[in-house]
Amino acid sequence: MRIERITLRRISLPLVTPFRTSLGTEHERPALLVQVTTADAEGWGECVAGADASYSSEYLEGAEDVMRRHLVPPLLAADPVTAHAVAPLLAGVRGHRMAKAALEMAVLDAELRTRGTSFAAGLGALADRVPSGVSVGIMDSVPELVDAVADYLAQGYLRIKLKIEPGWDVEPVRAVRERFGEELLLQVDANTAYTLADARRLARLDAFDLLLLEQPLDEDDLRGHAALARRIRTPICLDESVVSARSAADAIALGACQIVNIKPGRVGGYLEARRIHDVCAASGIPVWCGGMLETGLGRAGNVALAALPNFTLPGDVSASDRFYATDITEPFVLQDGHLAVPTGPGLGVEPLPGVLAGVTTSVHEVSRRDHDA
Ligand code: NPG
Numbered sequence: 001m002r003i004e005r006i007t008l009r010r011i012s013l014p015l016v017t018p019f020r021t022s023l024g025t026e027h028e029r030p031a032l033l034v035q036v037t038t039a040d041a042e043g044w045g046e047c048v049a050g051a052d053a054s055y056s057s058e059y060l061e062g063a064e065d066v067m068r069r070h071l072v073p074p075l076l077a078a079d080p081v082t083a084h085a086v087a088p089l090l091a092g093v094r095g096h097r098m099a100k101a102a103l104e105m106a107v108l109d110a111e112l113r114t115r116g117t118s119f120a121a122g123l124g125a126l127a128d129r130v131p132s133g134v135s136v137g138i139m140d141s142v143p144e145l146v147d148a149v150a151d152y153l154a155q156g157y158l159r160i161k162l163k164i165e166p167g168w169d170v171e172p173v174r175a176v177r178e179r180f181g182e183e184l185l186l187q188v189d190a191n192t193a194y195t196l197a198d199a200r201r202l203a204r205l206d207a208f209d210l211l212l213l214e215q216p217l218d219e220d221d222l223r224g225h226a227a228l229a230r231r232i233r234t235p236i237c238l239d240e241s242v243v244s245a246r247s248a249a250d251a252i253a254l255g256a257c258q259i260v261n262i263k264p265g266r267v268g269g270y271l272e273a274r275r276i277h278d279v280c281a282a283s284g285i286p287v288w289c290g291g292m293l294e295t296g297l298g299r300a301g302n303v304a305l306a307a308l309p310n311f312t313l314p315g316d317v318s319a320s321d322r323f324y325a326t327d328i329t330e331p332f333v334l335q336d337g338h339l340a341v342p343t344g345p346g347l348g349v350e351p352l353p354g355v356l357a358g359v360t361t362s363v364h365e366v367s368r369r370d371h372d373a
Pocket of ligand 1: 135
């Protein structure tokens with residue numbers, strides 16, 4: 001496959017409700033889409049970097065900059081290109097996993113569309129639907145939170161994840177557990193908001209039979225997570241700390257986690273995400289698919305990934321309307337608490353041209369010819 005053109009498109013989608021985590025509050029989701037054009041197909045990628053560098057060191061402007069200067073040129077110069085060749089071709093650039101992931105995703109999509117193979121089949125997934133969980137932000141009051149959870153459960157979501165931070169942890173978790181009972185699949189996500197000095201407070205969450213406590217400590221604090229794991233009963237799940245199959249293997253070996261959240265965007269792409277899935281499966285560590293407020297494009301890829309066999313916990317793969325009144329693709333809809341795995345070639349979904357045009361804020365195109373010149 002030869003890439004004729006790479007188009008970088010910035011969009012911004014308004015959120016249906018503000019989303020507050022321990023890192024801040026988001027009112028809209030800016031995203032960077034990558035479109036790879038070959039003689040036979042268009043492939044789409046989505047970069048999950050945020051507007052600021054609060055979740056990771058990567059941020060959207062930086063991701064676009066590194067793509068334009070350092071990542072797009074080697075892809076346009078390579079002939080042929082395959083999805084598996086993207087990471088080696090870009091290995092001369094350190095880090096920037098979110099930028100690399102978006103480019104690899106677009107190449108993989110183009111390749112699979114050319115072959116007439118779906119993302120799920122390409123990744124080796126068999127399930128035709130995946131259970132859907134929902135992530136519930138920090139709210140102004142506990143009653144407001146309980147109402148929001150009730151509404152998501154009425155819609156059919158099969159698992160609730162509560163965002164927590166110091167001052168918003170034991171009480172909201174207790175209220176939700178008491179209101180909805182022991183049967184509710186419930187977990188919490190701290191986005192690195194605690195330190196090991198909070199171990200006693202975090203141990204109070206043990207009373208609520210949570211599925212897991214996600215990323216309580218700093219992303220580079222694997223030993224701290226291992227120490228915390230010895231002091232609480234709730235299983236620890238890592239998100240921010242796991243950026244590659246190697247870091248997953250290290251975290252597991254150190255006893256820093258009993259569960260792993262896999263986000264393709266965070267780990268450099270769907271191919272590395274699958275390697276993490278395999279490493280975890282071999283170690284008896286269950287995984288689930290995280291979410292980063294993806295549009296229908298990233299959501300399609302995530303649903304396909306989540307159909308792999310070791311994704312045994314419901315993921316943050318919610319319906320499109322959890323975040324967006326109008327998605328840029330045909331929306332993903334909850335069916336009996338599940339999302340259907342797309343079966344069409346590649347991602348199986350495409351941006352709706354009218355919607356895409358309406359949310360686009362900038363377009364930058366580089367073709368092989370410009371590059372050769
Ligand atoms: O369902 O897409 C979703 C959102 C799930 O809570 C969620 N994501 O920390 O995992 C997280 C959080 C997040 C969102 C992180 C956006 C970074 C960016």
